[in-house]
Amino acid sequence: MSKFIRRSQKVGLPPGSLVHLGEKRAEKIKISLIDYNENNVLEKEIEKVDECFPFKDKPSITWINIDGLHCIEVIEKLGEYFGVHPLLLEDIVNTGQRPKIEDFESYLFMVVKMFSYNDHAQKIQSEQFSLILGQTFVISFQEEEGDVFNPVRERIRNAKGRIRKMGADYLAYSLLDALVDEYFVILEKIAENIEDLEDALIINQSTITLQEIHNLKREMIYLRKSVWPLREVVNNLERGESALLQKSTRIYFRDLYDHTIQVIDSIEVFRDLLSGMLDLYLSSISNRMNEVMKVLTIFASIFIPLTFIAGVYGMNFKYLPELEWAWEYPAIWVIMIIITIFMLFYFRKKKWL
Amino acid sequence: MSKFIRRSQKVGLPPGSLVHLGEKRAEKIKISLIDYNENNVLEKEIEKVDECFPFKDKPSITWINIDGLHCIEVIEKLGEYFGVHPLLLEDIVNTGQRPKIEDFESYLFMVVKMFSYNDHAQKIQSEQFSLILGQTFVISFQEEEGDVFNPVRERIRNAKGRIRKMGADYLAYSLLDALVDEYFVILEKIAENIEDLEDALIINQSTITLQEIHNLKREMIYLRKSVWPLREVVNNLERGESALLQKSTRIYFRDLYDHTIQVIDSIEVFRDLLSGMLDLYLSSISNRMNEVMKVLTIFASIFIPLTFIAGVYGMNFKYLPELEWAWEYPAIWVIMIIITIFMLFYFRKKKWL
């Protein structure tokens, strides 16, 4: 999830030049359209971008979703017809954007990050999600097919909840809400990982590596980078200064804002926990080194004196009287055992044993 | 106290869908009602939620307390009758809320965390406490039976203090005050733990483990996460912008605000103390390793040279003149004792002994 987007290919181009920055993830651009009002729903796959144009001024709510950003002409054409500023189109195709919101009088533009947990690859994936909110339409742009919005589509199809009765701003809210809900799924995965690591640290400290803590930390850094500006985006929506946002939707954005703050809180808590785990880990290394040192010291301190004694009576002096004494050998053993007991007693007193 | 609430089961539901998130702690939902004015008190256990409805518009103050959040229909019914927004009901049953306050014109909604120390299990327990303050009623929601409000109930029953003479806002204040008072009990427990750990660190450093410091630290992280937003809640109440708050109660909320700040101050002080203890702990590990190393070095440095000397005269050379000398053996002992004394002297000078 952490790739730094290479922008160098864009250096030198005039502002507003559309160049797709980021990996090309979708094979083919895919445009799908849902048009609905309280009574009817029309859903269709668009082949040629012009098919969308009639929906622009219809009173019903229209959601145009584009998967794949590499097909510059389509986006340009769409943007031109819907009156989107070229700099925004540039932001849409340039996937290294920071989450932000911009208020043009006739439409609102937002960029946020969409995270999803890929169960197959066991990792977090991130995608840039841009959204243009007009009076009666929402246009959304994703990097590739597959998203977290199927429940929203279901609710539109089945007229579940109040989505069919409300305006385009509520649709935008629903999409952002689905997106932030997915953040909680990601946070749960991370919470599980952290708990596993903590258990591992306590039970059997050698099996985990600092690498795992570091990786989690890095994920938190990137998540944080995406969520903090998201907060500003939602806060802006909550204040509802744009004429495109009806007063009745405002409470929903406030709710969304609360969720975003909860995400941020959790991220900060996880950061604190991870840094506590780092301390645990580092001190566990030191403790283990202590352990090793003690074993060495105990062995060496007991046997080095004994070996010295054995060495003394291994000397070949002609005049070494003890060698002749009959009881010297067992006496030496007694002395050596006494030394050993004394040493063990000393180490016990020092709580090394 | 630290479980991360799993929200994933809620992903995809339309906003305002009531799903109880969190462990189901109470077997049966329990509704109790206290209705009082300056002269009378009525206390009863409610079987069917409809029994509460008549109290809504009575001029006397009514406190409805619900223990247990898993019984969605009851909460929905109650919410509908008292005109509570569905999004708030969702917040009530979703126990992972961040403390917050929301001001609807006809009622105030608050969510805070209620902590209590379970003497039996020797640990801190946390519960979500939601409160709806209307003109003449307070509705409170708890996750399970048993709370910190018995003294408040007593005061209502016995008309102790001014509670019976004042409005619903004073009741809300009394509940929050009882709740924050309990925070001080928790802080005392933590203060005791910290003092015990500090004493242990100083007297006998090996008996405590970093694990204990880490656990305390983690508790501080969660406590802090709950108390910082509580501060905003109380601050909001203190400013008294809602028409539901009478001017005379404002000074009580100011007092409550001071208490909250005291809690925060203490938490910050504890955090500083704990991080200081971590330094103490880590340096004590290093010091002990130093100690071990010195013992090893002293033993090795004294006996290795002596063993070498013994080894020399253990060689079997035919022409090794010293072996023939009559006084060589005692001379060797003298040399070895001199070396030992010299080494001990050297280590003493280095302050290792």
Place this chain on the structure above:
Amino acid sequence: MSKFIRRSQKVGLPPGSLVHLGEKRAEKIKISLIDYNENNVLEKEIEKVDECFPFKDKPSITWINIDGLHCIEVIEKLGEYFGVHPLLLEDIVNTGQRPKIEDFESYLFMVVKMFSYNDHAQKIQSEQFSLILGQTFVISFQEEEGDVFNPVRERIRNAKGRIRKMGADYLAYSLLDALVDEYFVILEKIAENIEDLEDALIINQSTITLQEIHNLKREMIYLRKSVWPLREVVNNLERGESALLQKSTRIYFRDLYDHTIQVIDSIEVFRDLLSGMLDLYLSSISNRMNEVMKVLTIFASIFIPLTFIAGVYGMNFKYLPELEWAWEYPAIWVIMIIITIFMLFYFRKKKWL
């Protein structure tokens, strides 16, 4: 100076209940009164609290000082007569207060911490000091007899400075000023301790323990906790929004504010210095361990090879030709000396010697 005040005995009492929290430090409550105007001074010890009441409405300035907080009835009576809100009386007797100021129209209430250095016990003592400033009176509450205000009393008695010509607000200023001046005395003591520790760290690092750094750090934490809110108190007074503060006293409060900032600055500098000393200390531990390791390594690396050589010629093989050679023994010595010189040279090159 650091005891955490146990509030648990108060849990459950209605707000405004007077219970003395903190150690009972004074045996007997002591009330002393000074009443003065430009021409006269009256000083007397009060036996019964009612004796103070006539002074309330006299145009002369009256300073009533109460030492000892455990005698609840006296404080209650006094508070009632002077019209003090019960919640404030509660704050006065509850010694765990955070420094704060509260502006009631007819009087100002302040709580601050009074520090003093006990030369006898060689430690910092802290006491809660509460002050009620009315139009013509100041009532102050202390935990025990003995304070830092004797110079103020002298100035009143001798009409030194402008104190006798000015109002109750100047008296309040004089008391706070005397109190903050004492902070500088405490800071000097701490500065001396820090300098001593620094010298000890540089000259003879083993004599000080991390414990001492830790204790100083802890004192800074508590001092800081008391001084930061004091700053807000004085700042509030400096802004002089209350009608009780005359414009001419404002410049004195500004001066006091500067002093408070100086105290805070010094505390922050001391914190930085202490954390620098911690680094010094920890690295000195590592350096000493390095030292120990080097001694061990030098001894072991020189003598282990020599002992091996001696061991070789201590073998009892029948066919070990060198044993027969006449010059082998001195040759072995030459070899061993060469090895030793070579090793010493090697360690010197590595800068271990």
Place this chain on the structure above:
Amino acid sequence: MSKFIRRSQKVGLPPGSLVHLGEKRAEKIKISLIDYNENNVLEKEIEKVDECFPFKDKPSITWINIDGLHCIEVIEKLGEYFGVHPLLLEDIVNTGQRPKIEDFESYLFMVVKMFSYNDHAQKIQSEQFSLILGQTFVISFQEEEGDVFNPVRERIRNAKGRIRKMGADYLAYSLLDALVDEYFVILEKIAENIEDLEDALIINQSTITLQEIHNLKREMIYLRKSVWPLREVVNNLERGESALLQKSTRIYFRDLYDHTIQVIDSIEVFRDLLSGMLDLYLSSISNRMNEVMKVLTIFASIFIPLTFIAGVYGMNFKYLPELEWAWEYPAIWVIMIIITIFMLFYFRKKKWL
């Protein structure tokens, strides 16, 4: 990129004295002029500074670029004719400036840092870039020839994009935009370095040194120092309070502001990553030390007891019965092998093997 600019040669001069501070990088001052409107472009190299003067009041847009700051007279003359305040001229030639913007009514003055990656020397180079924006002219000052503005020149020459249709403020924007784009190139280089270091840390930890992490960190410190104030500069332009900035250019400056924030975000992320890598590095040192200690301890603990046993039977006692036993020698081997196996088993249990 990190030289601290020596200002001491300037000490004592009156304010507004022009002295070039910084290395003299260009041999000869070089002045180039581009004058354009929607239809025509005039490009010329200026020999004498007076040649620029006629362009000042022409309605077409004029860009005067000066490479080299050491030729004080030229800059003074230019500044005088274009009415630039002497203090600004001082800022232009003093290359240690902090990025800033100043709004004089008739012109805007900006100083920023221009970074470029020198592929040849493999390092980041920084240069001070000053810009004066008037109604119809832009004057820019660089320390040496060679810059990142060639694409802008191309666009002017070829009327690509909207540059030829817009005013001097758009030209200023284009220059800043080109400059900030280059920051992304620098960030990419740093991102690559960080990734390389991270891989090196994981695979083969001994090949990288802390020195490399430290160097990257230092580069981040300097980059950060330049970019944070740049943010204020661009923010100031975005707010567009000056009459020199047309409303239509404002959206471009907003876009530029977003880019600056992205740069800052990346720098902060890199800082976090680098501090994480430091932890990784330090713990990898400790781990390796642990490894070394274990090898030593295993060898010593196995062979020291065995050597002791051999020493015992190397003693020369006359009455040492075991020496006579026929099966003692193989028995001793058996004992020694058992001890070895036991020790290996013990170390395996401790997970050291």
Place this chain on the structure above:
Amino acid sequence: MSKFIRRSQKVGLPPGSLVHLGEKRAEKIKISLIDYNENNVLEKEIEKVDECFPFKDKPSITWINIDGLHCIEVIEKLGEYFGVHPLLLEDIVNTGQRPKIEDFESYLFMVVKMFSYNDHAQKIQSEQFSLILGQTFVISFQEEEGDVFNPVRERIRNAKGRIRKMGADYLAYSLLDALVDEYFVILEKIAENIEDLEDALIINQSTITLQEIHNLKREMIYLRKSVWPLREVVNNLERGESALLQKSTRIYFRDLYDHTIQVIDSIEVFRDLLSGMLDLYLSSISNRMNEVMKVLTIFASIFIPLTFIAGVYGMNFKYLPELEWAWEYPAIWVIMIIITIFMLFYFRKKKWL
């Protein structure tokens, strides 16, 4: 530069009492006066303070400079005549002041720190510099003779720059500017020290001690403590709210403000660099310890097994068949060489050699 000023001798005095706090640095108080307008300059040494008084109301600009603060009566007399508030006089003679500015209607009062590098003693010296700015006069107070203002005096004498044409506020600016310029000289010295230390750390890590890093760090702490509030002082001047500051001088104060920010930026960068160096230093200690451990381990692990083998064949068993074998001795050598080669190979594989 770091002495903590002892204030305890002042405790208990009424506010506004003049007591000189700080070392007495000047033997004799020295008063020098410069009076100038566009055409004339008068410079004289004042013996009796009354000589200054006639200059107070002259339209020409008068700069009175006092070196030495211990002569209380002179300062009191001067202050009284020029109408300076006693509390300010107290601040002037009390050298532990925090930099600040105070705006009395008829004059501005500033206290800042003046740093200078004493080449002789090779250390930074700091002095308190107070300045009173009136309509036509500047009075400055220094602790001792010798300052950084000689260039300013020269400019006044020679009418260099615009100083003679402008008012007292420009004189005040010139003095502050000279003072801040000197900060850059100090920063250069520190930058040199930091670079030297960094080089030392890289080339030959054992020659520098943590003590040097710590000393630099401490100097940064004190410098920072002085410069941060200076920033507020200059910012206050830049806003130019006082009637004493003419609009034309404002741009100079803005320039001065920029310089102050540059000083602060540099200090922050130096702090970051120093903390990076601390990491470098600590890890270099660990690396060296690793190095020592490896040498020990290599020696011990090679020779301990060999010594064991020699020990085996040094045993005196009667039935030790190998001793009789003719080729055993050379065979043993071969075995020992093989073991050695194997061990060396193993250590090489572990990259210890």
